[in-house]
Amino acid sequence: MKRKLIAAIGVAVMITGIAACGSSKKDDNKAGGGSAAKSSASSITVWLTVDAQHNWPELVKAADDALVAKHPGLKVNHEYYAWPDKNAKLDAVLATDKAPDVVEMGNTEMVAYMAEGAFAQIDPSKFDNSAAWLDGLKQSVTYDGQVYGVPYYAAARIATWRKDIAAAAGVTTTPKTWTELTGDLDKIQAKEGAKFSAWYQPTRDWYAAMSFVYDAGGAIAKQSGGQWKSSLEDPAAIQGLTAWKNAEAKYMHGDLTKDESDRYIVYGQGKSAMIYAPGWEAPSAADPKFDKTGGKLKTNLVNFVMPGPSGKALPVFLGGSDLAIPTKSKNQDLAAEWINDFTDTKGQQGLMGKGNLPNNNTQLATLKADPASAVTAQAAEISWFVPTAPGWGTVEKQNTLQDMLQSIATGKKSVQQAAKDADAAIDKVINVKN
Structure with missing residues (x-):
């Protein structure tokens, strides 16, 4: 990375x-x-x-x-x-x-x-x-x-939310299951309104989205007979992508074309309750240079292991x-x-x-x-971890996963069509040395 x-x-x-x-x-x-x-x-x-x-x-x-x-x-x-x-x-x-x-x-x-x-x-x-x-x-x-x-x-990657915002919505403990998490986020979203992101999750953050794929038992690609084949159309991968899409639609009300590069800066602006990110991002948002909440972040950030829809902890990259x-x-x-x-x-x-x-x-x-x-x-x-295929570097350079996720979140393509198109693009390069 x-x-x-x-x-x-x-x-x-x-x-x-x-x-x-x-x-x-x-x-x-x-x-x-x-x-x-x-x-x-x-x-x-x-x-x-x-x-x-x-x-x-x-x-x-x-x-x-x-x-x-x-x-x-x-x-x-x-x-x-x-x-x-x-x-x-x-x-x-x-x-x-x-x-x-x-x-x-x-x-x-x-x-x-x-x-x-x-x-x-x-x-x-x-x-x-x-x-x-x-x-x-x-x-x-x-x-x-x-x-x-x-x-x-x-x-x-870990989940971090603001306990002051959670408490204002009647939530006083961190969630241990996906059902608890979504229930708590529903309360926060309802309390804060439609312009607020209960969970700020940049659409093009493929590390987070693929965690849902692996949580459902899917994979980006699979190896057989010495060759790699993209597997985003497999039922398990579709299930994971759908769970990710549904969460985006309910809780992410920021720019749906952004990646995660400035997530900590956006979080510092105080318009979202939760992020799922590397452990350094939330403390960075609380730095006085980025905290626009009047210092509320420093004393209100709480970390927890991100639960997945499968009932287990969400697998991390x-x-x-x-x-x-x-x-x-x-x-x-x-x-x-x-x-x-x-x-x-x-x-x-x-x-x-x-x-x-x-x-x-x-x-x-x-x-x-x-x-x-x-x-x-x-x-x-x-x-x-990513597929250890000879052409994986090309897959990353072409932003295939990021483009797929953006097309899903913005409604440009269905999950199935976006996965099909991504599979086709990945299969062209994944077995070719860079």
Whole structure:
């Protein structure tokens, strides 16, 4: 997932993702991070995003120090990139012999690079907590049965509403089921009127909409015989899309052509009660720069796990990053060691201290006991990930899902027709390498 830079707004709760390392594609020559081997290299180069540079530079330094302690005299060089710039620079350098040794990738960005053989295969057993990696993160670094990355940290979506608005409508507890949620939203909508959004849910936010598809037992696409086929017309997917459409029609009274990029700003304007979003968005809306409610957001925001129509918690898309080792790296084993030093149990603990989710269920369990992180930790337990198909990057670039959702919400197309058209568009590219 390509994350927006949130360091500038000083948000404490940021959730992103992780990175992977690799080596030769032969099983007996995988890059590993478990033991130090002698190396003649004088330096390695690590590319990270500005998230790490601005928010946990001490954790980066700790990984550097751990690697240098095993390889005295080694220098770890860092280059930091904003998300919009990184991939263009990476594509250019991968065409040369100057590839970095470690690169941070958004987790949905990984698929196309893995399919092209740009990243080296790794042996996950060489990395801390790999047996307990969160399912959604493990999927993001796996292609064709092989692993090309190491989960770093994750972002889970949660529901947040204003308890003052809920109380004014006679609602004093957070909902545990879909029936309770919709009943409460009905009361809020009736109390606040037709111009108010009981639930502000941007139409083009496909991460949220697809959660309804997976909740109903559907999927964006399915693999059979080595080929992927879009499955949005399947009955389960239609059921999920219909539930999403009905909620949009009842509770979303904002612009039906918008995406989620400024959702936290819109929420700060005070014209909606609830959002379903990454954990950093509601605190961002409460920042004085964005809160237009006279300070009401800061003391009235309440988080809860989003219930789904199925009767279970709504499956979440786990956003995040992966650290990968380019195949052209000349120092793959050192790169693997650095990644393990950065993402090991101690490193994950440091990231948790910065408000992130860890990459594994073992440490995630400790967050459930903390009221400040319990909701996000619980939400992360049930997750889904995009199809790990060679052409998935093209699907994202073409905005096929966003356009489908907008056409449904605006009434331009029926759910069935929009799904049929989206399936046709996806099937043209999903099996074609980018």
